[in-house]
Amino acid sequence: MRGARSVNAWEELPAALRELVTEYVQHLVVERGTAPSTVDSYSRDLRRYAEHLTACGVAGLAEVRAEHVSSFVAALRSGTGDRAPLAPSSTARALVAARGLHRFALTEGVVEADVAREVAPPSPPQRLPKALPLAEVTRLLDGASSSDVRGLRERALLELLYSTGARISEAVGLDLDDVDRSERTVVLDGKGGKQRLVPVGRPALEALEAYLVRARPTLVARGRGSAAVFVNSRGTRLSRQSAWTALKSAAQRAGLASEVSPHVLRHSFATHLLEGGADVRVVQELLGHSSVTTTQVYTLVTVRTLREVYATAHPRAHG
Numbered sequence: 001m002r003g004a005r006s007v008n009a010w011e012e013l014p015a016a017l018r019e020l021v022t023e024y025v026q027h028l029v030v031e032r033g034t035a036p037s038t039v040d041s042y043s044r045d046l047r048r049y050a051e052h053l054t055a056c057g058v059a060g061l062a063e064v065r066a067e068h069v070s071s072f073v074a075a076l077r078s079g080t081g082d083r084a085p086l087a088p089s090s091t092a093r094a095l096v097a098a099r100g101l102h103r104f105a106l107t108e109g110v111v112e113a114d115v116a117r118e119v120a121p122p123s124p125p126q127r128l129p130k131a132l133p134l135a136e137v138t139r140l141l142d143g144a145s146s147s148d149v150r151g152l153r154e155r156a157l158l159e160l161l162y163s164t165g166a167r168i169s170e171a172v173g174l175d176l177d178d179v180d181r182s183e184r185t186v187v188l189d190g191k192g193g194k195q196r197l198v199p200v201g202r203p204a205l206e207a208l209e210a211y212l213v214r215a216r217p218t219l220v221a222r223g224r225g226s227a228a229v230f231v232n233s234r235g236t237r238l239s240r241q242s243a244w245t246a247l248k249s250a251a252q253r254a255g256l257a258s259e260v261s262p263h264v265l266r267h268s269f270a271t272h273l274l275e276g277g278a279d280v281r282v283v284q285e286l287l288g289h290s291s292v293t294t295t296q297v298y299t300l301v302t303v304r305t306l307r308e309v310y311a312t313a314h315p316r317a318h319g
Helices: 002-011 015-030 036-055 066-078 088-107 134-143 149-164 168-172 202-214 216-220 240-253 262-275 280-287 292-313
Strands: 185-189 195-199
Touching: 002 036, 015 036, 015 088, 036 066, 036 088, 066 088, 134 149, 134 240, 134 262, 149 168, 149 185, 149 202, 149 216, 149 240, 149 262, 168 240, 168 262, 195 280, 202 216, 240 262, 262 280, 262 292, 280 292
Parallel strands: none
Antiparallel strands: 185 195
16 A cells, blocks of 8 residues: 555656656666666655655756755655654765756756755764773773783783874884884874874883883794884784784773774773863874864763763752
């Protein structure tokens, strides 16, 4: 019955809209070679778009204004009638289908302007970076073994990741010349070939010193000589995957329930700095972000923490 109603609803739409949608779908199949699954999705999206335009009193695409396209996006996000709201990703796909229809209509001379071109898809919900509480970071680092060659390397790697906020690729990409133990700094090669100088905390420096003196010579002797700080059992540069595995093993030994990744340590580095009173632009420089806007996401984490502490600690927080 639902399918029959859908067919009837489609047949009741203005002929000009139905014919244009049909022509565009055929264009996707025949001339563009679009995948069948994509064609099916676009067909559903365009039928819904045509129904929306009809409900707005629009009989043909030449009558459409940008406001109609925007209201279509809003209707998808909020849900209409018996239709549930769509996720941002599904809404964005429907908008792509509608914009494609308008481009096609412009190319075919059906309309004189593409009014859908400037309508933007909905912004995805902002995902707050995950950060470990300081107590869990301490458990993770203290749980890293330092009793053998591999353990010394693991401890130095994890301490360095948290101390500098380095990306995993930046950490394994370190060469000996990038480390200045007297100045307690490292030079990290970031995205786009941009280098930055980052201080190293004393615990990380001590762990790095122990690894360089007691473990790295043994490892590097198995290869042909390497400039890399972190080397594997063959004496060559440690891979990102091996570094990731070392972190996962340390997290399991520490009994951490939350998912721990190198990026989680980077998030923790930034969040703990801001919670400690660091200026957001200093944190931006330390992280190697090109825009402070990226770094400001972390301030949302700290504000949330402040709210939680306030709600539980202030006697009249819920008055």
